[in-house]
Amino acid sequence: MAAFEAFDADYEPSPWEPIAAEVELYERSGGSEPSAVVGDHWIVLWTLGAKSGKVRKTPLVRVADGEGHYAVIGSQGGAPTSPQWVHNLRAKPMARLQDGSEVRDFTVREVSGDEKATWWARAVAVWPDYDDYQAATERSIPLFVLAPAG
Template identity: 30%
Template sequence: MDGRAGEDVHDSPNAWVARHIHSFLETGGQARPGMNDLLLTTRGRKSGTLRRTALVYGRDGDRFVLAASNGGAPNHPAWYLNLLDDPEVTVQVGTETFAARARTATAEEKPPLWLLMISIMPSYADYQRQISRDIPVVIVERV
């Protein structure tokens, strides 16, 4: 995927995620058959560069739902902090790429969306039990 207005996109510095992004692109979004994976590109809040990561998603109608679990780490993932600073993101699902806006689910919205994400990736519940921070649920909508 080309960045916004031809900008370079930098893949996750995490080697496993970078390999997964590469596999996602090679397979037209089918890197892990049976899993709903997407590529999310955010603007780095410190660097200003475009940053791409691969994430599991759920669907709530036309909306995409993400869990900012960071693998159960005590801190929020960089992609989440980036979209808090700039909610305008780019998403790739399969071979389709589109502009979107991301936001944290409200306290009222979160419970059913969290259950959706746990149904897709049960390890999210384990992650939440292991850490003190509340794992945010992110809603991504096409613009």
């Protein structure tokens, strides 16, 4: 999968120190220590910068279906704008994800309708604040499903 080799490029930590520190904690502990930002059940999403092409890493709530698929929710705590990683996924719909010590590549697609509702329910079961975040913003919070590559 030549396209996924792009994830071997330079990693550029988030300019927001708390996010960079959370990624460092995750990588150091293999995800075994809880996150101050996203709780006990979390993952690290790798995206490629839409403009820079550099690897970006973001700690997110772990939402999975138990069959190898994941969802990532661009809530940004109900802010009026989506997080930067949303733009990255829209520009380059592929991701690498670290769940515990396992790191795998995924294809990515943004979902809507019934599929989004199903994944949203899974997400709220793990992180109930997602409903509050949606209520706090006028934008429709984007939800992406990650499917194992290959």
